[in-house]
Structures are given as C-alpha cells and as structure tokens.
Amino acid sequence: MKETICTIPINDIFMEKSGCPFCRMYDMLETQYATFITGSAMMDPETRVSTNKKGFCKKHFEKITEVGKRLPNALILQTHLQYILDNYFPKNTHSRPDKKKLLALDEMLHTCYICDRIQNDVEHFLRTVFKEWETNPEFRKLYQEQEFICLEHYQQITTISLKGVPSKHLADFHKDTADLAKKQLELLIADTTHFCNMFDYRNRDADWGNSRDAIERDLRFLAGIPLPEENKTEE
Template identity: 60%
Template sequence: MKETICTIPINDIFMPKDGCPICRMEKMLEEQYVRFVTGDAMMEPNIRIETNKKGFCHRHFSQMFESGQKLPNALILESHLQEIIDNFMPKKLKGKPDKKQLEGIKTELDSCYVCDRIEWDMRHFMATVFVEWAKGEEFRKLYNKQPFICLKHYSFIMETATGKGGMPSKHLADFHAETAALTKNYLESLKGDITHFCSMFDYRNKGQEWGSSKDSIERSIEFLTGEKP
C-alpha cells in the first residue's frame, strides 16, 4: 500500500498484528487527546468553550489527572464548574425544580469531549480503512492477517461500514464475511480455551497440560470489552 498522510497511521496500526487493531487505534487517539487537552488545548479558546460545555467522563478525567499536570486540570475544572453553575443551578434557592436544568445536568453527565473526538476520528480512520481495503489485495491481506477483531469493534466496524460513507456496496458482503471470520474464528478458539481451563479443575484431568488456556480469562475480557484486565 502506497503511504500517504492518510494511510501512514493505518499502516502503523495494522502492521503489528498483535491483538485487535481497532483497539490500538482507539488507544492511540485516547492518549493523544488526553495529552492535547492538558497541553496545547489550554491556549485554544474554541476548544476551551467545548470542554467547558461537554466536560469529561470519569475515565478521561482520571487519565487527565494521572498525567501529573495539576495546573491545567485545575484551570479546566475552574471554567467547567462555572459553566455548570451558570447553566444548571437555580438562580434562587427556592421554588420548584427547573426541569430544563435537570435535563441539562443529565445530558452533561453523559457527555465527554475526549470521547466525542475519539469517535469522530475513528469514523474517519475507518473511512480510510474502507478505501484501502477496496483498492486491492495489499491492505486486504494485511487486514486478514490480524489475530482478531474484538466484539466491541466488530460491532463498530460493521455499523460504520453499512452507514453513510462506509464500504461501497459491491464490496460490503466480502468485507463483512472477512471481518466476521476474524471475530468468529477467534471467539470459537477462545471458547475452547475457556472450556479447557474449566476442565482442568476436574480431578480427573490432574496432570494434563493447560496449553493456551492459561490466560484465557484475561483474553476473554479483552475480547469482550476491548481492554485488557
């Protein structure tokens, strides 16, 4: 596959052939945005407006805090907390609750600037994947050499492939079959390993080999959630 500005990240993500490539994509974007939010974004008024409005989920607040940069976190929280006071708290502490404000708080609690940016970028990454896959055999072979697509990202890939700007319809059936094979084949192998793991606790199998079942619990959690335990 000829490398361009768009395809270089795709090559970097798929070349390792280690675990789910879409998990690597998501992790790469997550790390970039957490660094960005607590770094360069501090000087971008438009981004601060967005972070004040959307806030962050617990996962990304935690990662931002763990970055060790306390002042950027404090400045982000200062303006975000003021946004909540201005928009979702009653002006006077009396009377009936404002349903609009309560709905606003519910929406606020479900929003995250980093999550939204990751999802937007991942959909654009997948658009490049679809283009490269449809071009010919080189990337398609690389795609099919992946160990597996985790369950979370199998769902995401197929939802994206069948949506607007997804895989061209003439390639969709083949793409679905090959993506499903990556997920199903690994899932069946994983199920076999878990069954073998369970059987090793039967006294009749004492002394038998654990084989690849030793880490089957950890691999099952990674497959089902997209994250290692």
C-alpha cells in the first residue's frame, strides 16, 4: 500500500454541515490527488508509470483538467496514449481481434489512478472518524448534526464499521449513521411526493413548500450529484 500524500482535517470536514460529510471528504481527496498529479508529481517517473497504465475514470479525467494546467495535462495524456497504442493495438490491424488484448483493455478502462489511491486512503481516514466518534463527545455531536449521509456512503461506512468499530459501540454508531441516511430518505420521499402532487390541477393554488428542488436533492442523495448552486459557488 502506498503512503498517502493527502491530509484530511476530519474536524473541519464535519464542522461544515451541508450535504454528506463523506462526499466532502472524497471531494477533498480527489482535488488533492488531481493537484498532486498535475503539479509536484508531474515529472515523478513512478507516478507517471502508474498513470500511463491505469489512466483515469471519466470523473477524474475531468478533475485533472479542471485542476491542472494545460501542459502537465498534455504530458500525462501523451504518454498514456502511447502506452495504449503499444499495449492494446496489434501492429497489423488486418488480423483477427486479439481476445487477450481486448480483455486487458477492458480492465484498463475500468481502473483509475485517483480512484485506486483514494480506495487505499479511505479506510485510513475512516479509522480516524471511528476513533473520534468513540472517544470525543464533541465530534460525536458534530457527526449527529450532519445534514444527511448519502446512500452510497451509508452503505460503505456501515460496511467498514463492522470491522472498524468495537462491537460494544456498533449499535450506537449504526444508529447515528443510519438515522442520517434514513431521515433524509423519508424527507425526500415526502418532498418528491409533494412535487408530484403539485402537478394535479386541484393543487394549482397550493404551496410548493420545499419541493421545488426535490429532484436535484434526490440525485444528490442517490448519486452524490451536487446541487446546481453548489456547482456555481465552486466556479
């Protein structure tokens, strides 16, 4: 396992209370890795060998071009493209398709340098979260005061907590985590139902309440897609 290059100020992340704290944690890791790859690691041979081989997923191709300058990105892409040409294409294309190469290409298309690095880091950061939650009452309060935990992170954090949280605390930790996901789910069902009902002519003079952006908030919970105004403030 590679040493992490990232630092995650767990307290700062949980201090902010809008959206899912684990989405904020991932976002910070993604930005740190994209900055690292297109910055100080740009000329590091070991990192380049790795990015050549793995490439990036769609989200992280977008991230490195958003975060990094044009030249570092072009240099990283140039050697990655060359790696693809050398490894996945036959010298003579007038031939039967090479199944092995196609399988290897499929594997490469589903790997990402940044996703892999984050995967390695997450358990490390989660151990810190579990420890803080266990030992620090102030942090536990911050944890409970989060707006919600998104569906994907509810699944992931809860699964990892089976190993990471001592069994005597597991039910308490699960309550804090599941409540944050379940309450949001119930709220979204109510708001989305209200949204649908507003299309009934009998409700034409009724109040939209909080339901106008129900779809956007559904997508944020279900797929981690930021709300439109969150996008704007980042630009």
